[in-house]
Amino acid sequence: MRRLPPLHSLRAFEVAARHLSFVAAAEELHVTPTAISHQIKALEDYLGKPLFRRRPRPMTLTEAGERLYPVLRDGFGQFAAALDEIHDPATIQRLKITTTTAFASRWLVPRLESFRAEAEHIDLEVHASEMPVDLHAGEADIAIRYGATPGGDLRWHELFRDRYVPVCHQALVADAELPLRPSELAARPLIHFEWKRPTRLTPTWERWFGESPAADSGDGLHKPLGRKLAFSEESHAIEAALAGQGIALLSDVLVAGELKSGTLVQVHPFALEGFTFHAVHLPHSAKADVIDDFIEWAKGQHGAARDTATRSI
Structure with a gap:
């Protein structure tokens, strides 16, 4: 029979290696960080090799830890998948x-x-x-x-795929003639949100004004002029648009329902391709x-x- 270390020490290592944090591993497994430390120390004693470099911060895996982690990660994933498949497969x-x-x-x-x-x-x-x-x-x-x-x-x-279109609450443009010209749009409050990994293809207001077909015409503007309202999350930008706080450049997938109902209206036909x-x-x-x-x-x-x-x- 194969001699293996205790399963709880292997699980403690897999979770700690995934988070690179004993504290996060303790929270996931509902134990104390001290318990995680003891379990990993027992595993290291069994193997005769350290699995983590604890200094300098941040903590990293040693060569032995890097070899062991993917094996345990995939193994526990396969355990979970097999158990889910076996458990009451004919019903839920x-x-x-x-x-x-x-x-x-x-x-x-x-x-x-x-x-x-x-x-x-x-x-x-x-x-x-x-x-x-x-x-x-x-x-x-x-x-x-x-x-x-x-x-x-x-x-x-x-x-x-989606496209990013300029939209706002219908009440904001109830008395306006649509579509708005870029100069009219640029003068209004614009809602922005932060992209986590921006590239040159990221659909932003700056890019919209730069690439709009009207950008080189007599009505052309290359940057917005109105007040700016910015959020770290896209979902908050959507909520601000729904609250009538300005015009936002939003994914037509994420606001499809509001565009269909007329709560949000597209104020200019030019759109930027999303991802x-x-x-x-x-x-x-x-x-x-x-x-x-x-x-x-x-x-x-x-x-x-x-x-x-x-x-x-």
Whole structure:
């Protein structure tokens, strides 16, 4: 029989290595940091090698730790997937989805009742965070990620692309003739939000004014002139636009419902291309059938919404 160290010490190391923090590992496992330290010390004594470089800060993995971590990460992920598959497979399956706060609140959550009605055998758990989770570690079954170029060893499915359009609450332009000219738009309060990893292709107000077809005409303006309202989160910028606090450059995917209802109106036809929403999962997930069901549903929901989402101006 193979001699292995205690399972709790292996689990403590995997979580601490994932977070590179004993405190964060203790919070996840509901123990004290001292308990984590003792469990990892016992594992290091068993192996005869240190697994972490504790000084200087920040803490890092040693060569031995870097060899052990991916093995345990994948192993615990496979344990979780196998147990989920075995547990009551004929009735309810659990699908954990991770995505950004904006996509969860603006697109996913309002449509979930439709998915639940179509897939009564699936229980859903939605994890909203701006930080990517580790799918290998079993933290989620599927991630909705937004960006230009996928990579890594995961399986990527393109769901849909978006465009960034200038919109505001309909009351703000109730007496105006649409579309607004760029000079009129630039003079109004503009709502901005912070992109976490900006590039030259990031759809911002500065880029919109620089690339608008009217930028080189007699009405051309290359920078906004009105007051600026800025947020660190996209979801807060959307809420500010809905509250009538200014004009925002927003994803037509995330505000499709408000454009369809007329609560928000597009004030100029020029739009900037956004990026792509991808569904991402492990290449050999034990929940492949359930994941496929979700992906097909999401694509269908977007297709139905895009037909009538944007109000013409």
